[in-house]
Amino acid sequence: MTNIKDIAKMAGVSVTTVSRVLNHHPYVSKEKEAAVRKAIEEGNYQRNINAVHLSKGKTQLVGVVVPFLNHPYFGMLVEGIANEAVAHNFKLVLIQTNYQENREIEALHMLKLKQIDALIICSRSCEWEIVEDYISYGPIAVCEEAGGRSISSTYIDHYKSFTKALTYLHQKGHVKIGYCLGRRSGDNSRQREGAYRDFMKKLNLPQVQGYIFHDCFNLEDGEKVVQELIRMEDPPTALLVSSDQVAAGILACCNDKSIGVPDKLALMGFDNQPISRMMNITTLHIPLKEIGRKLFLQAINANEVSHEEMSVTLIERLSV
Amino acid sequence: MTNIKDIAKMAGVSVTTVSRVLNHHPYVSKEKEAAVRKAIEEGNYQRNINAVHLSKGKTQLVGVVVPFLNHPYFGMLVEGIANEAVAHNFKLVLIQTNYQENREIEALHMLKLKQIDALIICSRSCEWEIVEDYISYGPIAVCEEAGGRSISSTYIDHYKSFTKALTYLHQKGHVKIGYCLGRRSGDNSRQREGAYRDFMKKLNLPQVQGYIFHDCFNLEDGEKVVQELIRMEDPPTALLVSSDQVAAGILACCNDKSIGVPDKLALMGFDNQPISRMMNITTLHIPLKEIGRKLFLQAINANEVSHEEMSVTLIERLSV
DNA sequence: TCTTGCTATGAAATGCGTTTCATAAATTAT
DNA sequence: ATAATTTATGAAACGCATTTCATAGCAAGA
Structure with a gap:
């Protein structure tokens, strides 16, 4: 395999000049450039x-942390x-x-090791504390509210969205309302x-423990709920079902x-x-691809930390 | 940032010794090892x-080529x-x-540049010719039959599967049979x-051009077909629908x-x-996760090229 | 005419770990 | 006791491109 040194020798120039040509830097005469290209x-x-990576300390690689992939939510987001990465x-x-x-x-560590230039979670x-330990190593972007922290975020306000949905259900005359969430932990669930x-509480409606379902991710989990x-x-x-997949399963x-x-x-x-x-299924539209795009842009923008809230839209269909 | 040289100096040993400790190579005395670790x-x-990557010429990275991600087929496969990668x-x-x-x-090129150790398509x-141009740069594994070529493969025989499905439909009394495929090109479609x-032809059944649908990938495409x-x-x-998603859309x-x-x-x-x-929906089970796992193993096994056919199983449900 | 300032180019430093080669010392085998 | 191994350790080579610094020539401005 030829390396830059060989090329320099072949072209009768220094490696610097070859590097200049390679990187489209100015100040290379036409003749030398031609010789190098040849x-x-x-x-x-x-x-x-x-x-190049070693030399530059950059890899043009961005890490993407997802719990799993075979779920449309993450599929869309990663899409x-x-x-944008392309x-x-x-x-x-x-x-x-x-x-x-x-x-x-481990993913955060990759950032520290400069194996990736940025990380999207x-x-x-x-x-949060653990994540924050790594912000000095490179930009991190998350898909949840991170206001106040030095971590970029593109997110939707789950408190608001949920309230919006609940309001809608209530308007439609529902009083005994329950909900299904994914994992029990996590800020989103808490919100x-x-x-x-x-x-x-505000509307004095009954809060029944049995109306609350956790660990609902996939179509199959809907069955469990119905049972x-x-x-x-x-x-x-x-x-109120926090994923269309599950709602579809229930339906x-x-x-x-x-x-x-x-x-x-x-069903919402x-x-x-x-x-x-x-x-x-009546649902709340979340612009996932758009969120993905923004997350990427935030991730490669090492200069500033930004927070962007995306809005959700209620889509009325026939399940409510 | 401290580097290996600094550590060597601090521990009073040579960089070689530090490297040995780092890589668990033998022939390091307990004392020196302790000093290095300290x-x-x-x-x-x-x-x-x-x-490390530069020095070793390896990156512990495997490239995965997919057309898109927000489709359960690829979601499962990549999962x-x-x-296995983990x-x-x-x-x-x-x-x-x-x-x-x-x-x-571009992905193949990454293999050539040693940015990835192997590639899964x-x-x-x-x-094929283009792919074959790259086999000398690292192992490549594909999810389709590649018999005869120096490219590892884990695949299902689409000819057989389709025949199996057609036979089943015919047994159930169907004569006017059509099918839906994804992209028109590609060996799978041709098979x-x-x-x-x-x-x-063999059974002397009518082959109607209008019974054949292309570019069916997602739920939404099912609607198109029904129309x-x-x-x-x-x-x-x-x-016979080459993807459950589409079949579900049609249903x-x-x-x-x-x-x-x-x-x-x-519907099949x-x-x-x-x-x-x-x-x-009655369907043909394809062990996608298993295929994914095997593909990965083939990809990191640089020593031998292997071809593995996976079998499909007909799952009788209620749509036929 | 003299000073800036740009164009062009290369040597050398920088980023950093792995591995080969050489050597010395300590064992084990003969 | 001598030869053959094995253990232990470090210097130097190797993988390779980018970037800084220094220098020289030439053109434009004062």
Whole structure:
């Protein structure tokens, strides 16, 4: 393999000049540039990218932390990130955590080691303090509110969104309202729980523990929920489901069991995934691709920390 | 930032010895090792990973080429790859191509530049010849039959699978059978088309051009198909759909329009995605995660090229 | 005419860890 | 007791491109 030195020799110039040509730096005469290009051609020269990385201390790589991939939510989000990455000539390094904290720390570590130039955390598992320990090593962007912290964020306000959805359900006459969340921990869940508690309290509606479901991620989890609902003697009349996937699962199961939606049970989804459109599930649209795009831009912008709230839109369909 | 030289000085040894400790090489006395470890601790030393990469010519990175991510097929496949990658201490570099050939070539180029140690192509767009040009730079694994070529592969035989499905449909009494595929190009599609042609011809069944649909990837595409079906005066009675997503879309649309499934239209899906289970779609199970896992193992095994065919299983549900 | 200031170019320093080679000392084998 | 290994350790080479610094020539401005 030829290296820059060989090329320099072949072209009769210094390595500096070759480097200049390679990097489109000014101050190279046309003749020398031509000679260098010819040598590159003839020597079939390929820059050793790892040497470039070492030298520059940059890798044009951005880490993306996701708990898992085979879920439309993250699929869309990463799609948005990936599209923007291409446009900026960056590659993505995928770090699948399955919500394991140590995997997330590993990702942060990669930032420290400069294996990646920046890190996007789509769903955080470890403490803020730990993340903050790494901000000096490179930009970090998260998909949740990080106001006040030196970490860029593009997020939606889950408290507001949840309140919006609850208001809508209430307006539609529902009083016995329950909800389904993904993982129990995490700020997002806490925000949502808070919104629920506050809302129900304010309007003096019953807060039933049994109306609350956790660990709902996929279609299959919807079945689980319906099975529990059936067993209740006084089930909720409306369910706010933090993922369209789960809502779709619930709906399908209801159809199976001839539970009328929305008459017997109203369903409000989240995300506005294709499936919700197809199954006519009323949902809150979240601009995931757009969020992904913004996250990427924040991640590669080492100069400033920014916080961007994205708004959600209620999409009325037929499940409420 | 302290580097290996600093550590060597601090511990009163040579950089070689530090490197030995770092890499768990033998022939280091207990005392020196302890001194080195202490220095590493005190100096808060972090190996410069880019220097390691340069020196070793390896990056512990495997590239993964996918056309897009927000599709359960690729989501699952990559999930399988990612799980195995974690187990082997590799990271994945995602290359989203949107089926653009040049993006795929870029990925191959990364292999050449040693930015990645191996490449997994989940869905190939460019010519075999181009891919083969790169095999000397590192292992490549593909998710399609590559028999005879020096490229590892884990795949399912689409000809066989399609034939299996067609046979099943025919056994169930269907004669007017159509099918839906993703992209028109690609070996997989060609295999399927071939299977269809051969099967229909052999049994002397009608091959109607209008029964064939292309560019079906997502739920939404199902709608499109149904709309066309409605317009036909002599529509097919069964459809073999190369993705459960699309099958689900079709089914949902049929439900909407009160087209009885399977009475009016039988649907046979592909992949055995969660959605097919939920919607009771008869499908062919493809062990995607398993395929992903094998692909990864093939990719990091630089010593031998292997070809592994995975079998599909027909899952009888209620849509046929 | 003299001073700036730009253009052009290369030597050398910088980023940093791994690995080969050489050597010395300590064992083990013969 | 001598030869053959094994253990231990470091210097130097190797992987390679970028960037700073120094220098020289030439053109434009004062």
